[in-house]
Amino acid sequence: MSGHSHKLALPKFLSFLKNRPTKENGLVSWLTTVDHKRIGILYLYTSFFFLFVGGIEALFVRSQLSANDLEIFVGSTYNQLVTMHATTMIFLAIMPLAAAFFNFMIPLQIGARDVAFPRLNAFSYFMYLAGGIVLNASWFMGGASDAGWFAYAPLTSATYSPTHGVDFWILGLILTGISSTVAAINFIVTIINMRAPGMTLMKMPVFSWMAFVTAFLLAFALPVITIALIILFMDRNYGTTFFQTAAGGDPILWQHLFWVFGHPEVYIIVLPAFGIVSEIIPVFSRKPLFGYKLVVLSGAAIGFMGFTVWSHHMFTVGMGPIVNSAFSITTAAIAIPTGVKIFNWILTLWNGKIKFSVPMMYSTALVFLFMVGGFSGLMHGAAASDFQQHDTYFVVAHFHYTILGGGLFGFLAGTVYWLPKFFGKIMDEERGRKIFWWIFISFNLTFFPMHFLGTSGMPRRIYTYSSDMEWTALNGFITLASFVLGIALLVFFIEVIKAVKSKNKASADPWDARTLEWSIPSPPPVYNFADLPKIEKIDEFWESKVSNKPIKTLPRDPHGIHMPGKSWMPLITSIGLLIASFGAVYESDLRYIGLGIFLLAYYGWALEGEAEYYLPYPKKGKK
Amino acid sequence: MFLDFILSPQNWLDPAGPVASDQKDLFLFTLYLCIGIFVIVGGFMLYSILKFKAKPGDEELPDQSHDGTQLEIGLMVVSAILVAVIAVPNVKLLYKLAEPPRGSNPLQVNVIGHQYWWEFEIPEYQIATANEFKIPIGRPIEFNVSSVDVIHSFWVPRLGGKVDAVPGRDNYLWFQADQEGWYSGQCAELCGSSHAKMKFEVHAVNDEEFLAWVEKEAAPAEQPITELAKEGKELFLTKMCVTCHAVKGYDGAIGITGPNLSHFGSRRKLAGMWVENTKDNLEDWLGDPASFKPDNIMALQGPMYIDDKFALTRDEIEKLAAYLKELY
Ligand SMILES: [Cu+2]
Ligand SMILES: [Cu+2]
Numbered sequence: 001m002s003g004h005s006h007k008l009a010l011p012k013f014l015s016f017l018k019n020r021p022t023k024e025n026g027l028v029s030w031l032t033t034v035d036h037k038r039i040g041i042l043y044l045y046t047s048f049f050f051l052f053v054g055g056i057e058a059l060f061v062r063s064q065l066s067a068n069d070l071e072i073f074v075g076s077t078y079n080q081l082v083t084m085h086a087t088t089m090i091f092l093a094i095m096p097l098a099a100a101f102f103n104f105m106i107p108l109q110i111g112a113r114d115v116a117f118p119r120l121n122a123f124s125y126f127m128y129l130a131g132g133i134v135l136n137a138s139w140f141m142g143g144a145s146d147a148g149w150f151a152y153a154p155l156t157s158a159t160y161s162p163t164h165g166v167d168f169w170i171l172g173l174i175l176t177g178i179s180s181t182v183a184a185i186n187f188i189v190t191i192i193n194m195r196a197p198g199m200t201l202m203k204m205p206v207f208s209w210m211a212f213v214t215a216f217l218l219a220f221a222l223p224v225i226t227i228a229l230i231i232l233f234m235d236r237n238y239g240t241t242f243f244q245t246a247a248g249g250d251p252i253l254w255q256h257l258f259w260v261f262g263h264p265e266v267y268i269i270v271l272p273a274f275g276i277v278s279e280i281i282p283v284f285s286r287k288p289l290f291g292y293k294l295v296v297l298s299g300a301a302i303g304f305m306g307f308t309v310w311s312h313h314m315f316t317v318g319m320g321p322i323v324n325s326a327f328s329i330t331t332a333a334i335a336i337p338t339g340v341k342i343f344n345w346i347l348t349l350w351n352g353k354i355k356f357s358v359p360m361m362y363s364t365a366l367v368f369l370f371m372v373g374g375f376s377g378l379m380h381g382a383a384a385s386d387f388q389q390h391d392t393y394f395v396v397a398h399f400h401y402t403i404l405g406g407g408l409f410g411f412l413a414g415t416v417y418w419l420p421k422f423f424g425k426i427m428d429e430e431r432g433r434k435i436f437w438w439i440f441i442s443f444n445l446t447f448f449p450m451h452f453l454g455t456s457g458m459p460r461r462i463y464t465y466s467s468d469m470e471w472t473a474l475n476g477f478i479t480l481a482s483f484v485l486g487i488a489l490l491v492f493f494i495e496v497i498k499a500v501k502s503k504n505k506a507s508a509d510p511w512d513a514r515t516l517e518w519s520i521p522s523p524p525p526v527y528n529f530a531d532l533p534k535i536e537k538i539d540e541f542w543e544s545k546v547s548n549k550p551i552k553t554l555p556r557d558p559h560g561i562h563m564p565g566k567s568w569m570p571l572i573t574s575i576g577l578l579i580a581s582f583g584a585v586y587e588s589d590l591r592y593i594g595l596g597i598f599l600l601a602y603y604g605w606a607l608e609g610e611a612e613y614y615l616p617y618p619k620k621g622k623k
Numbered sequence: 624m625f626l627d628f629i630l631s632p633q634n635w636l637d638p639a640g641p642v643a644s645d646q647k648d649l650f651l652f653t654l655y656l657c658i659g660i661f662v663i664v665g666g667f668m669l670y671s672i673l674k675f676k677a678k679p680g681d682e683e684l685p686d687q688s689h690d691g692t693q694l695e696i697g698l699m700v701v702s703a704i705l706v707a708v709i710a711v712p713n714v715k716l717l718y719k720l721a722e723p724p725r726g727s728n729p730l731q732v733n734v735i736g737h738q739y740w741w742e743f744e745i746p747e748y749q750i751a752t753a754n755e756f757k758i759p760i761g762r763p764i765e766f767n768v769s770s771v772d773v774i775h776s777f778w779v780p781r782l783g784g785k786v787d788a789v790p791g792r793d794n795y796l797w798f799q800a801d802q803e804g805w806y807s808g809q810c811a812e813l814c815g816s817s818h819a820k821m822k823f824e825v826h827a828v829n830d831e832e833f834l835a836w837v838e839k840e841a842a843p844a845e846q847p848i849t850e851l852a853k854e855g856k857e858l859f860l861t862k863m864c865v866t867c868h869a870v871k872g873y874d875g876a877i878g879i880t881g882p883n884l885s886h887f888g889s890r891r892k893l894a895g896m897w898v899e900n901t902k903d904n905l906e907d908w909l910g911d912p913a914s915f916k917p918d919n920i921m922a923l924q925g926p927m928y929i930d931d932k933f934a935l936t937r938d939e940i941e942k943l944a945a946y947l948k949e950l951y
Contacts, residue, residue: 332706
């Protein structure tokens with residue numbers, strides 16, 4: 001046991017907090033876990049769940065649009081579905097899916113035992129869950145927000161959105177925003193401080209690099225939206241007038257704040273997926289990634305340039321030709337570093353010996369699909385013609401090609417690729433391939449025709465259209481395809497769960513991969529690395545396999561393996577903020593009760609006992 | 624059947640004026656360029672995938688080289704050039720579209736977005752109308768676009784791109800129609816429950832027809848002729864329609880919450896262009912406006928729709944409809 005003890009005494013009635021929870025199994029062990037791998041799994045399953053919810057919402061939307069003049073989900077109901085579909089998919093499904101991989105993989109890839117702040121990591125997860133609960137509770141408490149996911153003022157004001165939907169939406173997003181901000185800081189500190197000795201930044205795996213860039217994007221972009229949300233909440237509930245024209249406010253201010261966050265958000269979604277693909281393509285081509293340095297630098301460049309283009313979402317608000325030209329050019333310029341990535345992926349394939357396992361199929365599909373989305377993005381960037389495309393189904397097609405084609409496909413690749421590491425099980429290859437083709441084809445049949453709806457003038461977010469617009473046949477077709485896509489995705493996730501439950505045990509390194517996570521058993525032991533590795537080269541693990549020499553390790557700690565202690569506090573602080581959020585919506589005393597719980601648990605967080613413990617080392621030679 | 628969309632009255636790849644036509648050209652230019660690059664890069668990728676597939680049982684490592692700085696710099700330079708190739712015509716067009724050609728004597732039109740209908744004013748002729756208006760062909764029309772409530776977006780796809788109607792701002796747009804005809808337009812920014820039904824139409828006509836229309840629109844409303852319509856006119860006042868609707872020459876009918884109805888009888892369509900302006904449809908609208916447009920302001924705030932005390936009877940609806948139809 002460690003020598004130092006806590007000098008600060010706890011008040012008597014809190015003395016039960018002195019001892020950290022220690023359960024290793026069962027529900028309590030999951031509620032108190034600080035293990036980055038378990039937290040990763042929680043993120044994974046929760047985001048699957050919300051992907052399902054968002055998918056159902058999408059299919060409701062598609063049902064309503066399947067023919068002209070339908071009256072299934074009309075007016076506000078339809079708008080709520082559209083708003084919640086986008087919000088759920090972005091904030092509760094895709095971003096947390098990336099977080100699942102960050103959590104599980106970053107410490108393994110950089111040769112660490114856990115993240116820098118394990119309890120904070122658990123807190124991030126519970127805050128995300130709390131945000132999901134608040135957002136979706138609105139369905140049952142008077143209706144969800146119907147103001148669209150970018151919530152343009154003044155439609156969101158108390159005058160035009162009198163129900164509590166927007167309030168729930170604001171608070172849900174603030175909670176998930178806290179979750180992501182905290183997680184971002186945690187990952188940044190982890191990556192800066194906890195890399196294995198010898199692993200300089202330029203020897204770090206590309207996925208961890210993209211996670212690093214993404215974490216900075218989150219840390220800079222989220223505060224902007226969080227502040228905007230707080231201001232909006234004050235406008236709605238406390239009589240301020242930041243976005244209210246009549247009182248001298250400016251609704252366009254909201255758009256700037258929103259998109260300063262909203263555009264980097266796109267890269268928050270796709271950069272992790274790019275990272276995954278940059279891991280998979282070399283492994284299955286059996287070659288190092290082509291131009292590692294440029295791939296890393298272009299990722300960082302994309303991240304940086306992502307903050308310079310936000311007004312391309314606002315070409316039609318009347319900014320004039322000077323501003324529109326400027327944002328057109330910055331937007332197009334992002335094509336340069338993005339092109340670098342694509343060229344490097346292709347050059348990695350070149351001269352390789354490519355094995356088309358399922359992760360590779362999703363990865364190469366991502367490259368194609370992202371190119372389609374990237375090119376339509378380039379077209380949007382031409383402001384003068386974007387006046388036509390803007391806010392039509394052309395845009396809907398574009399961002400589904402980028403967010404699903406360039407994001408989700410990467411996460412599906414990552415799910416199959418890392419499933420052995422997550423659960424020690426491997427997915428059935430034959431069925432995996434079939435499911436891939438169903439997803440790939442139905443995806444394109446769903447979203448590609450939307451380009452044509454766009455060029456024939458169909459605006460987004462309209463709940464119906466009349467037959468003389470001539471959009472009926474194409475919409476019917478799209479709806480059909482979307483149902484196939486929905487089912488195919490569902491089958492994918494069922495297949496994942498079947499694999500997890502199956503006896504298809506995976507070896508430590510089933511793909512003959514390159515990075516450190518594959519050097520330890522599948523699934524890894526709680527402590528990840530019994531002996532912490534010493535790094536000399538990029539892809540040290542691969543080099544060690546090729547040269548047939550084991551990776552060098554650090555001397556063992558005489559105390560044993562140093563482990564972070566479990567805790568109830570992340571859960572309790574989150575419950576406090578969850579309760580406070582409901583209180584804030586209804587302006588009731590629950591606010592104070594929730595904040596009280598939060599503060600008490602925060603106090604407990606600071607003072608609870610023994611922060612760490614030690615495990616005995618396994619026998620040398622045995623992993 | 625799946626190609627029907629090409630015939631859409633909102634197909635902006637079938638332009639009917641110089642602005643939409645320039646935008647189409649730029650769109651197609653970028654499109655073809657992108658398709659070209661896609662075919663080259665995607666083809667290269669497809670080729671690599673097919674060519675370098677591992678042969679079964681071949682476990683030997685391929686060539687491990689993974690650097691080619693010159694190649695990469697070359698590719699970046701090529702991308703940069705492509706970006707510039709798009710930027711130049713784009714910026715040129717942005718400036719060209721910023722105002723109509725010099726010396727072209729544009730017609731001024733004010734566009735005001737309301738939840739969920741469009742108000743159009745032509746100050747030169749002191750005309751105020753809603754959801755339908757006429758423009759002369761061959762003459763640029765300059766729009767001054769704003770909103771009284773939330774953000775809407777004014778868009779007539781076959782005549783030109785859109786501009787947002789933002790409360791507290793005056794936004795500018797111009798376009799011109801070169802061919803006579805009805806051009807369908809639609810609100811393009813989510814503005815509430817009936818956003819889908821916030822449509823309008825622009826009728827481009829020759830000068831003569833335009834001037835005739837202008838003269839008629841500028842004149843006071845017709846007096847009702849039939850008995851039914853005369854009673855309808857009374858009801859229009861007593862049932863408080865006047866608090867929201869204006870009728871030129873009708874004392875007290877100066878409401879501004881709803882569309883100006885001075886010449887309502889001559890309008891082609893009703894309820895955000897959704898149905899023909901027939902007697903039956905009009906009566907249905909007056910009976911239950913929300914069934915046409917969910918949460919529209921008339922249904923939400925009109926006393927006859929929220930308070931049973933003021934509900935309209937079948938008989939009253941017929942009279943009101945008769946009156947409105949005679950407002951030619
Ligand atoms: Cu953007
Ligand atoms: Cu609208």
